[in-house]
Amino acid sequence: MSTPTKPMKTSGRPVRALALLAVIIFGLLATALIQGATSVRLGLDLRGGTSVTLQPRASNDSNKVTSEAIDQAVSIIRQRVNSLGVAESEVTAQGSGANRQIVISVPGDSGRRVVDLVGQTAELRFRQVLAESAALGGTSASAATPVGGVSAEVNARFAALDCTNPANLQGSGADSPSDVIVACARSGASKYILAPAEVLGRQVSKASAGIDQQGTSAWYVMLTFNGEGTSAFGALTSRVTTLPSPQNQVAIVLDGLVVSAPVINEAIPSGNAQITGSFSQVEANDLANVLKYGALPLAFDRGEVQQVSPTLGADQLEAGLLAGALGIGLVFIFSLLYYRALGLVTVGSLLIAGLLLYLIFLVLGGAIGFTLTLAGIAGAIVAIGITADSFIVFFERIRDEAREGRSLRSAVESGWARARHTIIVADMVSILSAVLLYFFAVGGVRGFALTLGITTLIDLIVVFIFTKPLVTLIAKTKFFSSGHPLSGFSAKSIGKSNPASPLEA
DSSP states (O other), X not given: OOOOOOOOOOOSOHHHHHHHHHHHHHHHHHHXXXXXXXXXXXXXXXXXXXXXXXXXXXXXXXXXXXXXXXXXXXXXXXXHHXXXXXXXXXXXXXXXXXXXXXXXXXXXXXXXXXXXXHTOOOOEEEEEEEEXXXXXXXXXXXXXXXXXXXOHHHHHHHHHOOTTSGGGGSOOOOOOTTSOEEEEBTTSSEEXXXXXXXXXXXXXXXXXXXXXXXXXXXXXXXXXXXXXXXXXXXXXXXXXXXXXXXXTBXXXXXXXEXXXXXXXXXXOOXXXXXXXXXXXXXXXXXXXXXXXXXXXXXXXXXXXXXXXXXXXXXXXXXXXXXXXXXXXXXXXXXXXXXXXXXXXXXXXXXXXXXXXXXXXXXXXXXXXXXXXXXXHHHHHHHHHHHHHHHHHHHHHHHHHHHHTTOOHHHHHHHHHHHHHHHHHHHHHHHHHHHHHHHHHOXXXXXXXHHHHHHHHHHHHHHIIIIIHHHHHHHTTSHHHHTTOTTTTOSHHHHTOSOTTOOSOO
């Protein structure tokens, strides 16, 4: 005789939940197609990439090559790479003492731009212009009238400087801020004598790229100074406004080259400045990114840029993927043998979770340059166990409720009410672990943590808007509600003491 039970009110609208899932899948697919992302980007260990070696060069007594300076440079370069959204890149120091080098490896064949960018010293200085002339040097130069306070040696170097020579347009960042220097414009069109620097890059607290939407639609970089920089920049712009040309210009010098030298018409006490110079959007964003994290403590000579092979062979990758496929296959087989037809819900849920994971990888690859490594694959496979646990907890709760005499439809709702708390707590523990690993680890461990966290979030989405609604719908069918031997809800399957008792209300 069945135990009387209180009817359980059906929660949620299963069809609406399944429709929401369809919208999510369609949205991710549409985003991937708009981005042009047709395949998942693979990391260094799976497909190789671009590598370059930076050899430190001591520019003066204050910039000696030390282990501390190398470590600081590694940290700054790693921040620059991360800010560009280039995932799973490697920035390491090799060697010992003064012979240490920095090796930058970027996944794929598009790393040359990144390598060019991160190797910049990014030493930013604001200097008053003392003299300006045409780009040619030597006998072709039209030397400027010597400026008071400028030595004959500086004037001689200025006259000889040929800014049409590509060698003089490389930039070095080796100039001392307290020196009067000669420098070329970044474009090579002009050359300058510049006063000692009065505002330095370390006094910049924020940098961002912007576009002039009301004028020429040109890209620029907006700088915000800290308190010290605001005072210094205000004093500099106030002092030069009354001077004759070209001394009323302030040159913005990056790595020894003049990016722009605007005329200052009025004092600028606000602590904000703009760097213009015919930038493209990419150039403006790149410059803002390198300025955010300060200048490198050393100048570097760039070695040969090379293509590097995958660190894992094809056989190793295939073996790892085969192991993952076998694991998933065993989960499928166990689910079908133990849960019978109900196991198809597990299979379908895992397939939906796999589809969502793949689409998210595509979207992240197009949006932030996410790349998948073997460690990331391992994180996804580990999370499959977490996903399977969610289904087992839910299904066993349903069986417990049915064993106590509830109808299947009632058992699904009461079992879900009890199971979802356990599922949420278990998944949140995994997500918290993934977050901690991501922020406190480096290298491949971060890739493992990221995919672990993403896959666990997908588990929550799938179990709430696919597994639960689907079980609610199938519980209304006669095949399941009548306790068919192959349904997974037969009296024998749930361990019911009275095998003859049906599951229907």
